[in-house]
Amino acid sequence: MCLGSENGVIHVGFFKNLFTSKAKKLEAEKYKIGMAKTRSNVLSHLKELLDSADRLDDDLFDELEEIFIMADIGVNTVVKIVDHLRDRVGLNDVTTPEDLKEMIIDEMFKLYVKDEIVSSNLDIADDRVNVILFVGVNGVGKTTTIAKVAHEYKSKGKRVLMVAGDTFRAGAINQLGIWAERVGADFFKKEEGSDPSSVMYDAISYAKEHDIDLILCDTAGRLQNKKNLMKELEKIHKVIGREIDGAPHETLLVIDATTGQNGLSQAKIFDDVTNISGIVLTKLDGTAKGGIVLAIRDEMGIPIKYVGLGEKLTDLEHFDIEEYIYGMFEGIF
Ligand SMILES: Nc1nc2c(ncn2[C@@H]2O[C@H](COP(=O)(O)OP(=O)(O)OP(=O)(O)O)[C@@H](O)[C@H]2O)c(=O)[nH]1
Numbered sequence: 201m202c203l204g205s206e207n208g209v210i211h212v213g214f215f216k217n218l219f220t221s222k223a224k225k226l227e228a229e230k231y232k233i234g235m236a237k238t239r240s241n242v243l244s245h246l247k248e249l250l251d252s253a254d255r256l257d258d259d260l261f262d263e264l265e266e267i268f269i270m271a272d273i274g275v276n277t278v279v280k281i282v283d284h285l286r287d288r289v290g291l292n293d294v295t296t297p298e299d300l301k302e303m304i305i306d307e308m309f310k311l312y313v314k315d316e317i318v319s320s321n322l323d324i325a326d327d328r329v330n331v332i333l334f335v336g337v338n339g340v341g342k343t344t345t346i347a348k349v350a351h352e353y354k355s356k357g358k359r360v361l362m363v364a365g366d367t368f369r370a371g372a373i374n375q376l377g378i379w380a381e382r383v384g385a386d387f388f389k390k391e392e393g394s395d396p397s398s399v400m401y402d403a404i405s406y407a408k409e410h411d412i413d414l415i416l417c418d419t420a421g422r423l424q425n426k427k428n429l430m431k432e433l434e435k436i437h438k439v440i441g442r443e444i445d446g447a448p449h450e451t452l453l454v455i456d457a458t459t460g461q462n463g464l465s466q467a468k469i470f471d472d473v474t475n476i477s478g479i480v481l482t483k484l485d486g487t488a489k490g491g492i493v494l495a496i497r498d499e500m501g502i503p504i505k506y507v508g509l510g511e512k513l514t515d516l517e518h519f520d521i522e523e524y525i526y527g528m529f530e531g532i533f
Pocket residue numbers: 336337338339340341342343344345366372420421482483484485486507508509510511515
């Protein structure tokens with residue numbers, strides 16, 4: 201990852217030089233628009249704090265903690281970040297709040313990247329039928345995200361099948377059907393109340409007969425009973441895996457950013473019962489709690505693959521930590 205970082209500290213003014221390609225800059229602008237609330241409601245306080253402070257004392261670090269917690273970075277993660285900052289300030293003999301800005305950004309990058317290459321690409325290959333399963337609690341944006349992903353892959357020339365695996369209510373089936381028509385994707389459904397696993401089984405037969413490249417499976421988000429949820433998801437996984445080797449190739453957990461830490465604890469239940477390969481964080485545009493990205497990464501260790509930045513089909517972005525940080529801090533630092 202190229203961040204212009206040397207000796208652990210990012211170069212002063214790195215925002216200006218962050219994006220050299222035009223395409224990348226354009227993508228970053230979408231984050232900037234989508235994260236306007238986080239930037240203006242919370243992180244602008246950070247600028248005020250650092251611009252008005254004249255030394256790095258305990259009060260300043262306490263206030264930093266408060267601001268990060270307001271941005272929903274999560275208490276454990278915030279404590280980690282601020283402890284690192286205190287240590288580094290001491291070790292590097294940093295004395296001015298201005299220098300601390302670069303360190304804050306650097307710590308956030310490091311927290312996300314850790315020691316590995318974090319890719320937001322999906323495991324999708326050209327020579328097979330690919331299956332992606334979407335899970336998550338009610339109302340987080342599963343169905344809308346499926347439509348957005350379908351739109352993305354249709355635009356890339358793939359044949360996409362949207363599968364109505366949320367058989368719990370008729371409305372869910374219809375909603376997905378309407379999206380499929382709008383996107384121009386194939387659509388597979390059975391009647392309300394059908395066993396979701398049997399829907400998946402039949403949908404895979406359809407996919408094999410119709411040269412489908414990518415199957416996107418909707419699921420119901422009921423969480424009332426962990427045991428049932430586990431059983432249902434296990435069964436779905438088993439059926440899909442039996443019909444297509446190595447499938448589902450991705451199981452994406454959808455989390456609503458506006459529900460903050462609460463959403464995060466719900467999400468952990470899914471992580472307990474099924475093998476999650478990536479996170480989709482929706483409604484980042486509707487919240488001042490954009491810091492939740494860092495809490496999810498730190499507490500769940502699962503990469504964020506997509507972020508939802510609005511309700512339109514094109515309001516879905518592959519997650520990129522540089523663009524995200526840019527969206528949070530641009531104009532503040
Ligand atoms: N602002 C904003 N709204 C979103 C985003 N993603 C989804 N929504 C909205 O969130 C609401 C719920 O979305 P759905 O896709 O129906 O959620 P779901 O998880 O399928 O819900 P259930 O099927 O009831 O479990 C809808 O009004 C969407 O338009 C996003 O990224 N930003």
